[in-house]
Amino acid sequence: MYIHIGEDHSIRVNDIIAILDKASVKNSELLTEFLEHHQDKVMNLSKNPFKSVVVTFDKVYLSPIASGTLRKRSNQVTIQEI
Template identity: 70%
Template sequence: MYIHVGEDLNIRAKDIIAILDKGCVNSSHLVEEFLEQHKEKLVNLSKNPFKSVVITYDKVYLSPISSGTLKKRSNYKEMQEF
């Protein structure tokens, strides 16, 4: 199954390690430090302020889509694995 995380990007669901809400990022010093350490892997998909952070094995994406919406998309049964 693939999940649309913003722009024209779909990520395989099994490659996603975590989806963090923007509030979590703003309130946690550890998450800010993690993002700073992985700056070279950071991909900003949002033209406006991001709403969530999607962490995969290879990259860290700043997504314009809220974490709640991404969670709902991951639960769709009719999405197929390609």
């Protein structure tokens, strides 16, 4: 199943490694360093400041959708698959 992460982009739920909120990224030197190190794989889907970071095997997405909303969507998809 797929989950909509913003700006007409949907990704497979099974490809998601992590969904992080903006506060976690801003307060963690390690996450900031991770984003800088993978800058070539970062895709900004937000016209305004991003609200969450979605890490997949291939890319890192800066999403305009809150991490809680993305988590709920991914849980709904998982429940529907059962």
